[in-house]
Amino acid sequence: MSAAICWFRRDLRLADNPALTAAAHDGRPVLPVYIHAPDEAGAWAPGAASNWWLHHSLRALAAALADHGLPLIIRQGDTLATLQALIAETGAGAVHWNRIYEPALIRRDKGIKQALREHGLEVHSHNAALLHEPWTVQTGTGSDYKAFTPFWRACRRQGEPSPPLPRPPRLQAPETVQSPPGAPHHADNAAVDALGLLPAIDWAGGLRARWQPGEDGAHKRLEGFVAATLAAYASGRDLPAVEGTSRLSPHLHFGEIGPRQVWQAVQIHLARGQTGAGDWLQGAEQFLAEIGWREFAHHVLYHHPDFPDAPLNPRFADFPWQDDPDGALLRAWERGETGIPLVDAGMRELYATGWMHNRVRMVVGSFLVKNLRLPWQAGERWFWDTLVDADLASNSLGWQWVAGSGADAAPYFRVFNPVRQGERFDAEGDYVAHWLPALARLPAKHRHAPWAAPAAVRADAGLTLGVQYPHPMVDLGASRQAALAAFQAIKKPG
Ligand SMILES: Cc1cc2nc3c(=O)[nH]c(=O)nc-3n(C[C@H](O)[C@H](O)[C@H](O)COP(=O)(O)OP(=O)(O)OC[C@H]3O[C@@H](n4cnc5c(N)ncnc54)[C@H](O)[C@@H]3O)c2cc1C
Structure with missing residues (x-):
């Protein structure tokens, strides 16, 4: 029986994997394949934190497959050409994969399906996600x-x-790639390493401490x-x-x-x-x-393929964003140096761990788009590069929600007050103290607005604003008013 290729993509698991189950149907030999072709995602090739995760997830997948006696074949380059080469090398007669719903990858996958079918291959896509x-x-x-x-x-x-589907009970490698009887199966870590997904300078200690990909x-x-x-x-x-x-x-x-x-x-x-x-x-x-x-x-x-790039509500295309010619405003936000504690704590959690709490994502987003009046796409890009869960659909939805321009979005006039949000959802200031040690010695009630604390309280806590922790980069009240005026300007006439 000719082998079936299971083309792994965003489905790095053995259980509840319809493509793998279908490929292994009737005891057919399975050739598990991962093809690294980030450019095929167009403008949204995965960012650095995603690549870190992918490296470890591929290693985990390769180890799990090796336990079943299957090698994970890892290749790089044009996906269609790579699949065709593998089919020629192995005589595989079928290809299975699980669908991804991103515009550039839908286009690519349609082309691949058509081209392989034209060559007489059995090709099926499935829903795993x-x-x-x-x-x-x-x-x-x-x-x-x-x-x-x-x-x-x-x-x-x-x-x-x-x-969910169970893990296929029996997986069998094609004879051409089987290990000799009795020989142990090893995952080919060198093939994963060769993809170069890990950062050249190791900044990923915080990610390793927090996560177990796979x-x-x-x-x-x-x-x-x-x-x-x-x-x-x-x-x-x-x-x-x-x-x-x-x-x-x-x-x-x-x-x-x-x-x-x-x-x-x-x-x-x-x-x-x-x-x-x-x-x-x-x-x-x-x-x-x-x-x-x-x-x-x-x-x-x-249903809206340009959702990651363009506001769903077209009126927002004319929003008067603030000039940030040398990128200093954006950089302060990215680095968690805005002087607004809940915003800075969130941005530092993101950089250190590759993740940020949902409530804080909304607060830092609102601050960027409304208090700083910088385009939501700039925040979306930073999240794209730094989140381990960066996801085209959820990230676009989150940012358009924050901006008020998307589906079921926050109303444009809702500007989160990061001080009130902190007092409500981090009442003891523990979150802020954890990510901003310079504020940890302040009494809890002052941690969300250190500039408003009496000077003597700041002095007792060893805090000089502008030295250990910045002054707020904007006045929250005045920037809120400026945002509301800007939103008023793009409101529908009448
Ligand atoms: C500006 C902004 C950007 C965001 N970017 C992303 C992103 O790139 N990737 C991402 O997965 N989520 C994103 N979110 C949504 C949400 O913040 C995260 O899914 C959530 O914080 C993940 O933590 P959790 O797994 O503990 O969530 P839980 O509360 O445990 O929720 C369970 C699961 O539900 C899904 N989920 C939860 N909330 C949302 C939501 N609002 N939108 C879509 N799915 C949701 C996630 O898959 C999550 O793992 C974003 C939100 C905002 C406001």
């Missing part, structure tokens, strides 16, 4: 959704998602979250100082775990009736709705 593929959820008039709540209601009306790490994270955190999700999810959310986002982005598996884990826990308490049920429902936001982001991107 979503509960509801973008074209399967429609309004009553057959169009796409622009708001989350009706979208999610329509998804829920479709009933429970299908259960399928095992994803399952540990899910199990730990469901067992220990989900019960308090409703009250803890907005508090950046505690681990109140799942931190599954990078695992979901790279497909080390899929939403069907996450959904099932929550349902099993609910069915066991672990607590029965209202807060618990509310937390579970809210958590599933966050998975729904991920679905919605993919829905919007699929």
Whole structure:
């Protein structure tokens, strides 16, 4: 029987992997392949933090496949040409992959499917990444959704998602790539290393300390979250100082775990009736709705391919952004040197760990777009390079939400006050103190606005503004007014 290629992409797992299951159907030999071709993603080739994650996730995948006696074949270069060469080398008769919903990759994949089929190959794509593929959820008039709540209601009306697939029970390598009997199988780490995904200067210590990329790490994270955190999700999810959310986002982005598996884990826990308490049920429902936001982001991107670059609401194209000729304003924001503690703490958490709490993402985004009046696309790019969960759909949705220009976005007149947000969601100032040690000796009530603390209190805490920690780069009240005036200028006449 000729082998089937399983082309791994954003589905770096063995369980609930429809492409792998289909490739291995009927005991057919499987050739697992990863092809590194970042340029094919067009303007949105993965950033540095994503590359760090990918390196480790590929190593984990290669090790998991080696345990089953399968080598992960790693190549670089034009994907179609590479697949064709592999087919010629191995005599593979079929190719399976799981779909990605990004505009440039949809175009590429369509071309590959057509070209391979023309050469007589059996080619199938599958859904591993979503509960509801973008074209399967429609309004009553057959169009796409622009708001989350009706979208999610329509998804829920479709009933429970299908259960996840088990790991294929038996995987067999084609004879041409089998190890001699009795020889141990080793993952080819050198092939992963050769992709050059790790940074030349090692800045990734904080990422290593925080994350375990790969399928095992994803399952540990899910199990730990469901067992220990989900019960308090409703009250803890907005508090950046505690681990109140799942931190599954990078695992979901790279497909080390899929939403069907996450959904099932929550349902099993609910069915066991672990607590029965209202807060618990509310937390579970809210958590599933966050998975729904991920679905919605993919829905919007699929139906609006220029969503990452252009405001969904065209009026925002004329927004009068602030001049930042030498990039100093943007740089202060990127480095967490704005003098606004919650913003700076978030930006430093991002740089150190590759992740930032959702509440703080909204606050730093609002500060960039509204208080500094810098284009949301500049923030989107920085997140793209620094987040380990950088995801074209969710990042675009997040930034257009913040800017007020997207689907179901924050109203333009909502300008987060980072001091109020800090006092509300980081009441003890623990989050700020952790990421900004210069503020740690201030009493909690002054940590979110050190400039407003009495001089003697600052002196007691060993803090001189402009020395250990900057003065605020803008006046929050005046910049809010300037933002509102700018938004007024682009409002629909009449
Ligand atoms: C400006 C901005 C940019 C963002 N960029 C990204 C991004 O590049 N990648 C990304 O995955 N998320 C992004 N988000 C959404 C959200 O902040 C993260 O998904 C969340 O913080 C991840 O943490 P978690 O896994 O602990 O979330 P949990 O609260 O545990 O949620 C579970 C899962 O639901 C999904 N999810 C949760 N909130 C959202 C949301 N608002 N939109 C889409 N999916 C969501 C994620 O997959 C997440 O892992 C962004 C939000 C904002 C405001």
